[in-house]
Amino acid sequence: MAWDGKCGFCHYWVIKWKLNTGDRVIYKPYQEVHQNFPDIDYKYFRQAIRFIDTDGKVYTGPGAVFQALHGYGKRWKWLMVLYRNIWLFRVITDRFYAFVSANRNWIYQVTIRLFGRNPAKPKSYWALYLGFLLLLIVGTITLV
Numbered sequence: 001m002a003w004d005g006k007c008g009f010c011h012y013w014v015i016k017w018k019l020n021t022g023d024r025v026i027y028k029p030y031q032e033v034h035q036n037f038p039d040i041d042y043k044y045f046r047q048a049i050r051f052i053d054t055d056g057k058v059y060t061g062p063g064a065v066f067q068a069l070h071g072y073g074k075r076w077k078w079l080m081v082l083y084r085n086i087w088l089f090r091v092i093t094d095r096f097y098a099f100v101s102a103n104r105n106w107i108y109q110v111t112i113r114l115f116g117r118n119p120a121k122p123k124s125y126w127a128l129y130l131g132f133l134l135l136l137i138v139g140t141i142t143l144v
Contacts, residue, residue, distance in 0.1 A: 001068055002037075002050045005029025009100070009108035010049070015119040017068065024072035048101065062093040
């Protein structure tokens, strides 16, 4: 899996995926490995995450993540089945990936605030925020 080594958001999620796939997938920043794949132009590594499977097939974006989890993960194997067979799922995940890719810095900050800085031991800060929001809504309704 070749990912952007200069991206905090990418690093966060690579750690999460590595917990799922273990040593069955090698995760390396594309800045370190792009020269090992002369058939893939450098600009393509810069555009999206790439998963180069053992058979040489290259997957991109959400397909890269889903294929790695499908072929080598302990959980979430079914995501690639959805991605391959349900066009709406593929369109939604591709567009979501493009959105996240274009906004990685602030989405990384949101991720940290929702789950904490350690992807191996996520916190449930999102539950506190949701609880506060619900209290705020109920309080507002009660006052009206």
